[in-house]
Amino acid sequence: MAKRSKYVKPENREFLHARVLGSKQISTHFVRVTIGGPDLHSYTSLGFDQWFRLFLRTHEQSELRIPTATSKLWYAQYLAMSKATRPVIRNYTVRSYRSAETALHGDTPEIDIDFVCHGSADGVAAGPASTWAQSVSPGEEVALLDEGLIHNPLPDARNLLLVGDESALPAIAGILESSPDDARGHAFVEVPDADDIQEFRVPEGMTLTWLPRQDPHDRPGTLALDTVRAAEFDVPEYAFVAGEQALASGVRRLLVTERGMPKTEVAFTGFWRHGHAAG
Numbered sequence: 001m002a003k004r005s006k007y008v009k010p011e012n013r014e015f016l017h018a019r020v021l022g023s024k025q026i027s028t029h030f031v032r033v034t035i036g037g038p039d040l041h042s043y044t045s046l047g048f049d050q051w052f053r054l055f056l057r058t059h060e061q062s063e064l065r066i067p068t069a070t071s072k073l074w075y076a077q078y079l080a081m082s083k084a085t086r087p088v089i090r091n092y093t094v095r096s097y098r099s100a101e102t103a104l105h106g107d108t109p110e111i112d113i114d115f116v117c118h119g120s121a122d123g124v125a126a127g128p129a130s131t132w133a134q135s136v137s138p139g140e141e142v143a144l145l146d147e148g149l150i151h152n153p154l155p156d157a158r159n160l161l162l163v164g165d166e167s168a169l170p171a172i173a174g175i176l177e178s179s180p181d182d183a184r185g186h187a188f189v190e191v192p193d194a195d196d197i198q199e200f201r202v203p204e205g206m207t208l209t210w211l212p213r214q215d216p217h218d219r220p221g222t223l224a225l226d227t228v229r230a231a232e233f234d235v236p237e238y239a240f241v242a243g244e245q246a247l248a249s250g251v252r253r254l255l256v257t258e259r260g261m262p263k264t265e266v267a268f269t270g271f272w273r274h275g276h277a278a279g
Helices: 037-040 073-080 128-135 164-176 220-231 245-258
Strands: 015-027 030-036 051-056 088-093 095-098 110-115 141-146 158-166 184-191 204-211 238-244 265-273
Touching: 015 037, 015 110, 030 128, 037 245, 051 128, 088 110, 088 128, 088 164, 088 220, 110 128, 158 164, 158 220, 158 245, 164 184, 164 238, 164 265, 204 220, 220 245, 238 245, 245 265
Parallel strands: 158 184, 158 238, 184 204, 238 265
Antiparallel strands: 015 030, 015 141, 030 110, 051 088, 051 141, 095 110
């Protein structure tokens, strides 16, 4: 029997250029930026938590420069660029994909990207990408490099556990929207404020619990970790945990050490680390 791959990788990887079509503040801490363009005809939507590397031009740069290699050599090329010409690179999840036939802004495919935008009251410094999202204008050029899926359960797995903070909200939303109708289990999503709660498709057998933080100075991820630790649920067949580093590692430790889950069935990833600029 062939060994299952840890992640789902795209069959073809290439740098795809696009332009900003619009942006809007969708809640207190989220800005949604829509990109589109002819290159996205080459993009293959996999659904779930499909993620990509996003390349942005800084305010000091007159043009967006990106590497030419799409193999592992792309990062070496990036490091070889002068600091004055290097683009900003951040990892993001596709919040929504629309084909050319369902596009809202024209006749080319479109991708929505949700950026978490913190303020000084949150105790989390705004990073260059979230700052960019809050001030970007239509027409701005970007580039992306598809990286596939982290979420990769066995085909017959139906009992799921999904846990994340606001940085993982797009991924968990995508997983829930893409999951089969007979999926069951629990999803826990911590957000900075009740205003950040979103509506999207949730399979009937899945319970989605929103966890708004009560104090903006609370450490992100603590509420979700404590809630999962106190929750009673059957050991899931597969778990996806993402967000602040301590949340991801803490839930994984809980599931494997205390709940007896196989390590192979817990996908966990630290999207960011508290005390460092997020986004």
